[in-house]
Amino acid sequence: MKKLLFLLLLNCLLLADTLPNRISTTINSVNSDTVQVATSIPKGISGIVIHNYGNKLSAITHRLISKGGQQAIIKPYYGLGHKNLPTIKSNIEKGDKVIFGNFYNNVLLIAPDEESYSKTVKTLQRSFVHPDIYAMDLIVNDEKKISFKNLKSFAKKNQIGLVLITTDKNIMVLDPMSSKYLSSLPLTITPKQTMSPFYARFEQISNSIFGTNSKQKFSEYYQGVSQIK
Numbered sequence: 001m002k003k004l005l006f007l008l009l010l011n012c013l014l015l016a017d018t019l020p021n022r023i024s025t026t027i028n029s030v031n032s033d034t035v036q037v038a039t040s041i042p043k044g045i046s047g048i049v050i051h052n053y054g055n056k057l058s059a060i061t062h063r064l065i066s067k068g069g070q071q072a073i074i075k076p077y078y079g080l081g082h083k084n085l086p087t088i089k090s091n092i093e094k095g096d097k098v099i100f101g102n103f104y105n106n107v108l109l110i111a112p113d114e115e116s117y118s119k120t121v122k123t124l125q126r127s128f129v130h131p132d133i134y135a136m137d138l139i140v141n142d143e144k145k146i147s148f149k150n151l152k153s154f155a156k157k158n159q160i161g162l163v164l165i166t167t168d169k170n171i172m173v174l175d176p177m178s179s180k181y182l183s184s185l186p187l188t189i190t191p192k193q194t195m196s197p198f199y200a201r202f203e204q205i206s207n208s209i210f211g212t213n214s215k216q217k218f219s220e221y222y223q224g225v226s227q228i229k
């Protein structure tokens with residue numbers, strides 16, 4: 001019995017350690033649309049550039065998407081999008097600080113049912129945004145299916161760094177800002193049934209939100225997550 005409990009605990013610890021974490025580095029050099037950073041970064045991880053203006057003043061100026069190794073693509077920084085806040089127009093400079101995975105502690109989990117959702121949340125040591133909020137966002141914006149585009153929009157508004165998508169084989173780890181899958185995790189539990197379009201604490205949004213006409217709920221969920229693009 002003690003051995004079984006030990007193995008279960010070890011599995012939970014290993015699973016919790018497999019999610020990507022925040023990485024801090026600096027800019028080594030700048031080209032027209034790419035930069036070289038001081039640390040090798042896995043492909044697809046997004047981050048931010050912070051420029052130091054002196055006198056204890058600093059600000060986020062750009063976003064980056066890692067190309068793998070020490071290369072990253074420069075992207076505009078959206079900021080908070082408030083009309084009364086100034087727009088920062090500084091250039092990226094050598095020595096600027098970079099934080100990759102700056103919101104990786106904040107996670108959205110898409111799961112087929114309450115049991116698998118709860119089990120995964122308890123296993124992973126992150127801060128989870130409940131899928132109810134994402135479901136409501138889809139309704140408000142009249143979205144017909146989950147897509148990289150609306151996941152990115154939702155992540156920007158709610159400072160979400162990672163989206164975990166439960167499939168029939170594993171849990172895919174997505175960076176919503178780069179729309180790249182970074183890795184996968186083993187399933188914590190095999191669900192006995194599924195909700196359509198995904199687990200949430202209120203009635204189903206729509207039987208066709210994933211763009212499938214299947215009436216079989218089990219197939220709807222798994223067909224749906226396999227079509228996210």
